Amino acid sequence: MSVYSRVATGSAEVLAERQRVAVRKAVGALDAVGKLGFRVWVVGSLAKGRFNVHSDIDFVVDCPTNREYDAFRAIERIMGDFPFHMVPFQRLEQDAIPFMMEGALDASGILVRQAKD
Numbered sequence: 001m002s003v004y005s006r007v008a009t010g011s012a013e014v015l016a017e018r019q020r021v022a023v024r025k026a027v028g029a030l031d032a033v034g035k036l037g038f039r040v041w042v043v044g045s046l047a048k049g050r051f052n053v054h055s056d057i058d059f060v061v062d063c064p065t066n067r068e069y070d071a072f073r074a075i076e077r078i079m080g081d082f083p084f085h086m087v088p089f090q091r092l093e094q095d096a097i098p099f100m101m102e103g104a105l106d107a108s109g110i111l112v113r114q115a116k117d
Helices: 003-035 065-079 094-101 107-116
Strands: 039-043 057-062 084-088
Touching: 003 039, 003 057, 003 065, 003 107, 039 094, 057 065, 065 084
Parallel strands: 057 084
Antiparallel strands: 039 057
């Protein structure tokens, strides 16, 4: 096996492990925010199948403005040091909603995508 093959295989293994961790954390965060009574989706690279070793996880949360901090803290508790962004749905510009929500996934959608990949 060439050095390049070992590096490429190692990189694929690192990506696969990082994606498994990302999916586990994303599903946990979706569940935690859902238990608060809010709708929440994963958007971005994880939802669209373009996740890589440098990706973070992007969440869109539909909650009252005065509860955004609660939603953020629920996600933060699950995510730990895994990088993420949370965008409140109400703060999205109307013309950005179709782009932002394209391919948005809930917990079951993430698990289905993971099974396909």
